[in-house]
Amino acid sequence: MKSTISVIMVTVALALASPAWAEVIDLSLVTCKELLTAEPDRQVLISSWMAGYFSASKNLNVVDFRYTERNRQAIGNYCKTHKSDTVMNAMQKNWR
Numbered sequence: 001m002k003s004t005i006s007v008i009m010v011t012v013a014l015a016l017a018s019p020a021w022a023e024v025i026d027l028s029l030v031t032c033k034e035l036l037t038a039e040p041d042r043q044v045l046i047s048s049w050m051a052g053y054f055s056a057s058k059n060l061n062v063v064d065f066r067y068t069e070r071n072r073q074a075i076g077n078y079c080k081t082h083k084s085d086t087v088m089n090a091m092q093k094n095w096r
Contacts, residue, residue, distance in 0.1 A: 030087045032079030054095045
């Protein structure tokens with residue numbers, strides 16, 4: 001019983017000490033440099049959100065992964081030479 005209580009107390013202490021998982025990102029402000037230096041999971045998340053955003057802006061309700069991948073590569077190439085530009089601007093210039 002005593003060890004169970006100790007395990008519960010340690011678990012609660014670790015949970016309270018860990019950083020919060022919730023984070024708010026204004027994607028209109030993310031720069032190409034920030035995208036290129038982000039962790040791969042974050043890059044996928046941003047790319048996926050942008051794909052949905054631009055598809056919705058064109059009233060498309062399907063995802064064509066061929067175009068999503070093409071656009072991801074085009075944005076990556078653009079961002080390599082325009083690091084201070086925002087990702088949103090890069091997508092507006094390169095999205096098809």
